Amino acid sequence: MPRNRTLRNRFVDAPGSLGERFRAARWERFRACFPSIADLRVVDLGGTADMWLRAPVAPKHVHLVNLEAHPSDLPSWITGAVADVTDGSVVEGLGTYDLVVSNSTIEHVGGHVQRQRFAAAIDRLAPMHWVQTPYRYFPVEPHFLAPGFQFLPLAAQAKLVRHWPLTHSRPSDAREGMRAVIGIELLTRAEMRYLFPASRLISERVAGLTKSLTAVRGER
Template identity: 30%
Template sequence: MSFISNLFSPSDNPESLGAKFRNQRQKDFEDLFFLNFSKNDPIRILDVGGAAYFWDNSSLPLLPNIEIVLLNLGQEKTTHPKIKSVVGDATNMPEYKENSFDLVFSNSVIEHLYTWENQQKMANEIMRVGKKHFIQTPNRTFPIEAHYAIPFAQYLPHSLLYFFLTKTKLSRLQKWDPKDAQQYLDEIRLLDQNEMQRLFPDSKMYLEKFMGMIKSISAHNLS
């Protein structure tokens, strides 16, 4: 049972299916990154909604002249000398001037902003403060909803989904805390490929596929 439980646990579990997808996506991102930046360049990265553990398996923090800034609504713990944490709002970053960062990166964050208006604000700020960007989000039309691991959960009424989350173990073989379940139901607004293209109109779309279906979408302007 532990194998099945690990497989369907959130992606911060290195044994989970989500982590395996994330690791492959991270490799593909780094391949693009090194087409645009030299290993000796001074590079400043803003990771919107990021966590320090995401970079544990990355070669980027090993670069000699890199700084990675984690921006979150609350302070994020980090002990790496090249990774620092700041408190801020991705939809409004007046503390940063235009092109303050060589790259803005974000993984599975833009779908947590409640409304399309907030998602537009975040996209606009990313394109303003960053010269380059790589912004990933789960695909709304993929059959398995990414946050709950329940087939077609994104199409269910919130009241029914809340019942499944809090009263059954359909989601990742465990019951959700009612407060956490309601928070997710309130804040998640999944995006599809067309909406991501509207948010980042001059970007390319990196499409992560599973069994021929688009699992996640990343908007980027890397060469």
């Protein structure tokens, strides 16, 4: 494993890492919001089978919708589709579910208009939702684990990401560096409230600072 991946793994991916502890606490909040999760049909926008296979809770069924292909050996309670839910015709074809789950996806869909379409798809697909996204004003940018990274000009981000040791996958040239950063737009509290006006907004905090925001419309 490359040195930068090993270093990043200590913070984010390894058992006992900070990232793993945050995910465990997030699952507990999720279960509190949706106590009947075992009986619910879930559509996960942007999620992966691995996340649900490692989860401490298992819904009745999970349908994954992503732009990337899913594994061919999914268990019977997980299905997958390769689709873009900002396309209204795609949403119509997906049917309806009990709950929409989306973790760290809305900041990748591409601009405010696309985020509005994404939020509209969530409202269309299910009466309940859990939509989590990193908070723009947390001092450490979560995708690259770099302090203040999100406030730099794009050109500076594209240059830094080619050398920063905690990058998940280091770009090999300037164009790849720009591709790595240009599609990420972290959201503010005001924008989340605008996109999900009828939802409760939960703040995940670290040392008193908001790390991520989750728009929740839970069980009545």
